[in-house]
Amino acid sequence: MRKTSYLKHIDGLRALAVLSVLLFHFDVLGASGGFVGVDIFFVISGFLITRLITGEIEETGKFDFANFYFRRIRRLFPALILVLLASSVVVIVLFTPETLFEFGGSLAAAATSTSNIWFWNESGYFESPAQLKPLLHTWSLSVEEQFYLIWPITLFTISIFKSSIVRIGLVICIGAISFLLNYILIHSASVNYSKTIFFLAPFRVFEFTIGALGVFLIDKNFIRFRFTQELLGILGISLCILSIVTEDKHSNFPYVYALPSCIGALLIIMAENSYLIRRLLSNKLVVSIGLISYSLYLVHWPILVFAKYIFLDVSSTISILTMFGLSLLLSILLYKFVECPFRNPRSTVIKSRVHLISISLLVLIFILGLSMRFSDGWNWRNLKSDEFDSTDSEHIGEMLTIDQINQGKSRRYKDLQSACTILTLDDTRRCHMNRPVQILVFGNSHEPDGFNMLMRLYENNSSVNLINFGTTNNCDIEIGSNFFSSKTDNLDCKKRFSILGQKEFALKITHIFHNTHHGFEYFAKGMWELMRIIQQNNPDIHVISTGSYIATTMECATLKNKFGSYDACKSKDVVDYFNPNEKINSKIPETKTLQYLYINKYSLLCEKNLLDSCITHVGNIPMFYDQHHLSYEFARYLGELIGRNYRQELIDAGLPDPIKDL
Secondary structure, eight states: OOOSOOOHHHHHHHHHHHHHHHHHHTTOTTOTTTTHHHHHHHHHHHHHHHHHHHHHHHHHSSOOHHHHHHHHHHHHHHHHHHHHHHHHHHHHHHOOHHHHHHHHHHHHHHHTTOHHHHHHHHOSTTOOOGGGOTTTTHHHHHHHHHHHHHHHHHHHHHTTOOOHHHHHHHHHHHHHHHHHHHHHHHHHTOTTHHHHHHHOGGGTHHHHHHHHHHHHHTTOHHHHSHHHHHHHHHHHHHHHHHHHHHOOOOTTOSGGGGHHHHHHHHHHHHOTTOHHHHHHHSSHHHHHHHHTHHHHHHHHHHHHHHHHHHHSOOOSHHHHHHHHHHHHHHHHHHIIIIIHHHHSOSSHHHHHHHHHHHHHHHHHHHHHHHHHHHTTTTGGGSOOOSOOOTTOGGGTTSOOOHHHHHHHHHHTTGGGTTSEETTOTTOTTTOOTTSSEEEEEEESTTHHHHHHHHHHHHTTOTTEEEEEOOOSTTOOEEEOSSOEEEOOOGGGHHHHHHHHTOHHHHTTOSEEEEEOSSTTSGGGHHHHHHHHHHHHHOTTOEEEEEOOOOEESSOHHHHHHHHSSGGGGGOTTTEEEOOTTHHHHOOOTHHHHSOEEEEOHHHHHBGGGOGGGBOOEETTEESBSSSSOBOHHHHHHHHHHHHHHSHHHHHHTTOOOTTTTO
């Protein structure tokens, strides 16, 4: 069995993988599934590492674990360390404290090969955007490094079985368990399951084992037939290209959606003698790109992040070509002057100390990352006042501190802590179900903003009771013609939707205040169907639907700190949603047939519905601290505008005079 011979076409497959990732990250048309390049890398790693380990075990009867890990350190760490240090320098120069604070955590995680766990742990609806995470791509390196920790021990244990059929069966079982974990988590509908299966290593092991199977199959006689080789090559290339071109981001990846690219990669690996594969993947140019693929993967993402941070919009062809060219240049330099010298050092002294030097530098990088976290993003670099009055316009030019940003984000929920919810209807201290006006506040993650708007209008009105539903997010919902339900136990989804669907509850409420973002886009159709069914249960219910507002690609607080003005939050270069005609253009049937009062936020906040005229702050409080969820103060300000500008419409809808208590 050929365990150590060089397979040139695998470097060509690496080139295909890394180029697909670059095309995807640079948002090139036609590469919507380019992220599967990472999965192809996992298959390649599974094959090569298994080949190396089993080869040594078969030849010597033992395995040198220390030598294996020293070789992995020499192969991976020097280039990674240089990229981490270079990225740190750029971040220190460019980033504002709150973004440096976030970077520090990812830096410490990358230095300890746990960045996949870090990004999984911080992932969620309100996480900072990817374009402010220069080390986000290191999650896949951490998955690989974690795989390297367990796989040698696993294969060494499996090697006690002399039968190749038994060993293949055990590898298949390990992969099947990993795949089954995807299935279990997806069908349990647990919160953030999509992040879990994407980032954590146990859910990716099946991809490595697909590559590992190639080691046991590649030399089988039926694989070596000419016809078989060509068939494998055609199928393999077709599956990979098809995935790169047609795959798209969705919540259930990897799972079954990773299988075409992974199986395609395995077929290509086994088709080393295919004429098609030799022509496509074994030519000098493609192999050369494959050789620098690790360095190219390391440098391209920080370049993209820093370019977006500096220039905001890098979608033009010239920008993409420039970033690609710079990535290529830096990766060649990194490969030639860092990867190669440390992978096979000429000096035995350097060879024996590379691992010690690498680990020492990673410890220092880890400490550097922690210092950024524990000093609030090196807050001392900027002069700021300790406190400011949220209505004092003289302080608008001052930088927002991390504490102010975090407190601003959490302040959205301050009045919700003691508010009435659909689960506490029997709590007379929180819910006043005997009042004549019962308003169900209903929506997605923007539901709290709707509550804050209404609180500005009716918090002192003894005839109004506000009932919070608690968001439809993360609830798998089944909708029929006249019923709906949720089987998701997490976040009390099942219980909340059960109450919401009861006619008894519908008869208790007088109004639905529907507040969302993107609420008139077609993917929000389910929410409108729910309101239609609720109205069927009680035709007297009045529906009030507020529209969307601005959304940005970068957090408004960061834009304010970066440019010194809230005007940056309405720059065309960062606004990725502005749709004053959302109701007119909506393709949701219920937006045309349901009886409801539509409140257009754009007409209230943007003169003549023009982006550059939009209001983006109240005093020194931004419209939102993140990318689109309204701050507490801004939501209350908007509530007052609604009360004054939609006064008669609200009264006609059966609500008390909204400006009576203003």
